[in-house]
Amino acid sequence: MLRIRHAADRGHFNHGWLDTFHTFSFSEYYDPAHTQFRSLRVMNEDRVAAGQGFGMHGHRDMEILTFVLRGALQHKDSLGNGEVLRPGEVQQMTAGSGIRHSEFNPSDSEEVHLYQVWLLPEKNGLPPGYAQKKFDEAGRDNQWQTSASHDGRDGSLVIHQDATISRASLATGKSLDYALDPRRHAWLQILAGDVTVAGNHLHAGDGLAVSDEAALTVQADSNADLLLFDMA
Template identity: 55%
Template sequence: MLTLRRSHDRGHANHGWLDSYHTFSFANYYDPAHMQYRSLRVINEDYIAAGMGFGSHPHRDMEIVTYVLEGALEHKDSLGNGAIMRPGDVQRMTAGTGIVHSEFNPSAEEPTHLLQIWILPEQANLEPSYEQKYFPPEARSGKLRLIASRDGRDGSVVVHQDMNLYAALLQAGEQIQHPVSADRHFWVQVARGTVQINGEVLEAGDAAAIDNVTTLGAIAQADAEFLVFDLA
């Protein structure tokens, strides 16, 4: 079964310096029909203006994954971590018992385009931690590349939940057939381009919840970038 979540149906908030689209209920956007999908609680597509960003603010009891699509994002946190993320970088922050961080676009000219993802952890009060890894385009081209998992296998970042997160870059006409377990649940989020997923055409910003299948099939109708969440 496949259930579509179209880009234009998402919540939207434009703060001038921040233009944000909410796949699930977030901040002032509330839709009881779209609170979360399994342990996937937030997917925000953010456009941050040059030189702007989020000042220091707290989180707790959440796994936060950031995936940069364009531009750069500077991260600082109360654990002493500091880094600049660029396309291909994946960051995981375990908020656990509490963490404070800031996120800024360090460019004076270019906007930053990113996906910020929140995943409910399998237990509360984890020790806060941080991890960032780079996955070059060739590692994601023409296939589903594991970028986050519970056990950190294949060089993925560690997320404290029974889930696997894959990223893919497909050129127009490229196909993927990915065997899956019928007792798992899948969320596909298209970041760019146009891709047909199990017979349904999804464009940038579109998503689909997929259940009770044994194969995920993807055919790019235009160059595309998308994420696949494999969830318990």
């Protein structure tokens, strides 16, 4: 079973300094039909203006992943970490029993375009943690590259949830398969480009919920950047 979440149907707020889209209910946006999918709780696409950002704020009991598509994002947190996240890198944060952090666009001229994803953890009260890693871009050319997983396989970041997050850069005309355990579920997020899945045309910002399927085949109609979540 496939269910499309069209980009145009997401919650949208433009605060001037922040242009944000919410796939699932978040902050001021509430849609009872789209509160989460399995353990996937937040899928936010943000564009933050130059010299702007989110001040220090707190989170608890959430696994948070951040992917920068363009620009740079400066991170500081209550654990003492201070990093700049750039395209090709992935940031993982276990909010656990409590963490505070800020996110800021350090550029004086360029906006930062990013996706931030939250997953519910396997249990509450975990020790807070932070990790960041740069992945070889060639490793996702027309193939799935594991960004995060429960067991850290293939050099991926570790998350505290039974989920595997993979990314792929698919060239126009190429297709890519993903074998699924029919007892599990998947979410495909189109970060950029256009693809076709089982006759469904998907575009940047669209999401696809997948259940009771043994495989997924993605055909690129234009160069595409994809995130795939394989979840219990």
